[in-house]
Amino acid sequence: MILFGLEALQHRGQESTGMVTSNGVTFNTHKGMGLARNVFNSDNMRRLIGNMGIGHTRYSTSAASEPINCQPFVVHSIHGLLAVAHNGELVNAASLRKMVLERGVGLSTRSDSELITQALCLNPPEGEINGPDWPARIKHLMQLAPLSYSLVIMLKDRIYAVRDPYGNRPLCLGKYPAINENNDLSTGWVVASESCAFLSFTRYIREVLPGEIIEITTNGIKTVDIVPRPSGHKQAFCIFEYVYFARPNTIFEGQEVYTVRSQCGRQLALEHPVEADIVGSVPESGNAAAYGYSLQSSIPFGELLSKNTYVGRTFIQPNNSLRQLNVALKFSPIGTNVKDKRIILIDDSIVRGNTIGPIIKLLRKAGAKEVHIRVASPPLRFPCYMGINIPTRQELIANTHDLKDLSKQVGADSLYYLSVEGLVKAVQKELKPNPELGHCTACLTGDYPGGIPDELDW
Numbered sequence: 001m002i003l004f005g006l007e008a009l010q011h012r013g014q015e016s017t018g019m020v021t022s023n024g025v026t027f028n029t030h031k032g033m034g035l036a037r038n039v040f041n042s043d044n045m046r047r048l049i050g051n052m053g054i055g056h057t058r059y060s061t062s063a064a065s066e067p068i069n070c071q072p073f074v075v076h077s078i079h080g081l082l083a084v085a086h087n088g089e090l091v092n093a094a095s096l097r098k099m100v101l102e103r104g105v106g107l108s109t110r111s112d113s114e115l116i117t118q119a120l121c122l123n124p125p126e127g128e129i130n131g132p133d134w135p136a137r138i139k140h141l142m143q144l145a146p147l148s149y150s151l152v153i154m155l156k157d158r159i160y161a162v163r164d165p166y167g168n169r170p171l172c173l174g175k176y177p178a179i180n181e182n183n184d185l186s187t188g189w190v191v192a193s194e195s196c197a198f199l200s201f202t203r204y205i206r207e208v209l210p211g212e213i214i215e216i217t218t219n220g221i222k223t224v225d226i227v228p229r230p231s232g233h234k235q236a237f238c239i240f241e242y243v244y245f246a247r248p249n250t251i252f253e254g255q256e257v258y259t260v261r262s263q264c265g266r267q268l269a270l271e272h273p274v275e276a277d278i279v280g281s282v283p284e285s286g287n288a289a290a291y292g293y294s295l296q297s298s299i300p301f302g303e304l305l306s307k308n309t310y311v312g313r314t315f316i317q318p319n320n321s322l323r324q325l326n327v328a329l330k331f332s333p334i335g336t337n338v339k340d341k342r343i344i345l346i347d348d349s350i351v352r353g354n355t356i357g358p359i360i361k362l363l364r365k366a367g368a369k370e371v372h373i374r375v376a377s378p379p380l381r382f383p384c385y386m387g388i389n390i391p392t393r394q395e396l397i398a399n400t401h402d403l404k405d406l407s408k409q410v411g412a413d414s415l416y417y418l419s420v421e422g423l424v425k426a427v428q429k430e431l432k433p434n435p436e437l438g439h440c441t442a443c444l445t446g447d448y449p450g451g452i453p454d455e456l457d458w
């Protein structure tokens with residue numbers, strides 16, 4: 001079950017993967033560099049015994065893409081074994097690291113996820129009179145580091161599922177197996193970053209709430225705490241999850257990602273119309289927005305590019321030469337739909353600008369008459385330090401090229417982005433108004449949910 005889930009979450013991290021299981025007494029671990037289907041085989045899976053476990057697919061945001069940084073991290077604490085898998089990035093990793101080191105702990109990596117694991121092992125200064133108090137330890141960590149994480153924390157007989165108080169990273173809860181609606185035949189619980197990981201085996205129940213700590217044992221699930229945000233701060237779920245990161249069939253905040261992306265496409269057609277013969281997408285994440293643009297503009301939708309399924313995502317590769325190489329390997333034009341056509345080409349985002357230029361060249365070579373680029377998100381101008389690996393301003397192409405420059409450089413006949421207001425409107429259109437509702441748009445607006453910490457130097 002965990003392996004199926006990891007494969008379904010492969011789009012969130014392609015660099016390394018790992019799994020830890022517990023049989024109630026000991027842990028069994030297998031980790032390695034590469035995709036889940038290459039790292040796990042029947043031999044190593046046979047050793048992963050137990051009735052529960054956690055797993056991870058890694059997209060590195062802090063610390064290099066190397067075996068030593070593979071997750072989950074496993075340590076021996078004073079209260080027994082502990083395993084942690086983390087999605088996100090700690091905004092204040094530097095000061096937390098200093099604090100942990102000052103308490104006499106040696107860290108073996110620069111990973112913020114190892115830091116979380118070790119911080120959980122620290123004994124609380126006030127002591128633990130009645131034995132281990134894991135919820136209190138987790139809560140303490142969440143107060144020290146409010147952004148950004150979804151965590152699964154496994155002890156020998158339980159798992160804690162934790163989402164940061166801003167709800168910046170996604171996490172949801174399901175019941176396994178998905179046999180009936182009355183729960184009676186369901187025997188297990190599952191948590192995952194995205195509901196797409198549940199496949200048909202697990203029934204989606206709900207999202208883990210921002211700040212919520214859920215305890216999962218053989219007795220079922222229990223919310224043990226909901227850690228609040230600093231007062232006056234709204235929720236800040238990453239809007240880029242809707243734009244690019246998630247699978248289109250995932251449910252966030254009660255709505256399917258596909259619906260939001262196609263609504264972004266409709267909005268883009270309203271904001272930036274142009275005459276053309278065909279609307280197509282840069283597969284895969286641009287598909288839904290292209291469909292929405294076509295519906296709104298009544299210009300027919302058609303496939304312009306064939307994507308090689310065996311080349312993964314390019315944006316989440318750990319360096320630029322790999323990204324550029326994979327763009328070159330990934331796309332081929334579909335002549336029938338391209339030759340002599342005036343084309344509107346939709347992509348979900350232009351970030352470093354590795355993708356769009358080479359694709360326009362391919363389309364021109366295949367005989368496209370005009371190529372109009374429409375981007376279903378606003379330009380990314382600001383670094384993210386909460387789980388998406390864009391740590392500097394200089395690598396973002398919107399900071400080095402204005403709209404006209406960029407359009408010229410990539411060889412487009414025209415190029416326009418969706419507005420910030422348009423994106424937020426598309427995301428929030430179907431959501432119930434609520435004073436706590438909010439989305440992180442920091443990479444688009446520079447408005448960071450927890451403010452910019454002093455320790456960041458960019």
Ligand SMILES: O=P(O)(O)OC[C@H]1O[C@H](OP(=O)(O)OP(=O)(O)O)[C@H](O)[C@@H]1O
Nearest residue numbers: 284285313314315350351352353354355
């Ligand atoms: O401007 P860039 O820096 O090139 O980044 C943006 C591109 O990268 C992503 O695609 P990716 O190949 O990662 O995944 P996808 O197949 O899900 O679209 C995104 O969908 C854009 O196509």
Ligand SMILES: NC(=O)CC[C@H](N)C(=O)O
Nearest residue numbers: 059060061062086087088
């Ligand atoms: N993609 C992630 O969630 C990364 C987690 C963690 N910051 C790491 O680099 O390993």
Ligand code: SF4
Nearest residue numbers: 238239384440442443
């Ligand atoms: S800065 Fe952008 S990518 Fe980072 S969490 Fe916020 S919306 Fe997501």
Ligand SMILES: [Mg+2]
Nearest residue numbers: 283284285286
């Ligand atoms: Mg793409």
